[in-house]
């Protein structure tokens with residue numbers, strides 16, 4: 620299995636698992652990722668997902684170069700589209716995805732992290748887009764997602780130079796939320812955040828994700844209208860009634876996801 624997945628107390632734990640190849644994404648791994656994301660969507664008990672890589676050295680060191688070397692241009696285009704569609708499943712999901720970057724996040728690996736909602740990094744994390752040094756370019760959404768997250772200037776500098784940056788620099792550029800010293804600290808911080816997210820109304824969290832992710836491409840005015848329409852819809856939910864009443868009645872809310 621190139622992708623390991625388990626869920627515990629509402630949190631899904633997804634591990635990309637090809638440690639001998641620094642978790643490089645070959646076609647099997649991408650297909651397994653896709654299946655896992657689709658499974659997460661079906662499972663109402665999962666409220667949040669943590670994504671990490673196997674082993675000590677890497678989150679994901681990119682798309683599998685040996686695999687790509689054999690592709691025709693048409694197959695390469697299809698490979699890029701499959702990777703984009705697969706990672707996009709995290710963005711269209713209403714469930715928050717937290718990346719725990721435990722080492723190299725290069726090329727397609729950086730793109731996995733960029734498709735998550737929150738990025739936590741271990742101090743040894745290294746981010747970069749080496750593609751142009753291989754004669755190719757980022758193809759799993761990196762050009763679009765990095766420029767949207769960090770701005771076009773930063774995206775151009777990193778992508779054109781193919782240089783790697785460390786976790787501290789990535790945090791300075793707004794690409795990383797928090798840095799942790801050890802893998803244990805990294806995973807336990809992500810778990811703690813997942814627990815905190817799960818205390819809230821799932822529909823409200825999901826709609827807030829939609830407002831931020833989908834609203835990003837809209838004009839400010841359209842984004843505000845979209846936010847208000849989601850606000851109106853969430854107001855008809857059982858959990859909105861519960862949350863507002865619980866505050867007034869000075870008790871803890873009991874959210875059911877309705």
Ligand code: HXC
Nearest residue numbers: 639640641643680681682683684699725726727749758759
């Ligand atoms: C295939 C990879 C790989 C990759 C590492 N390996 N990265 N195999 N694809 N992306 C393999 C190595 O070949 C080696 O296998 C094993 O993993 C350990 O790697 P080493 O190179 O021995 O480790 P180290 O010396 O510590 O160097 C680490 C590294 C280096 C700096 C991360 O592995 C590296 O530069 N990897 C390539 C990074 C990269 O260019 N990524 C972007 C790919 S393009 P063996 O069998 O020899 O032990 C991309 C495009 C996405 O992602 C979009 C597509 C449409």
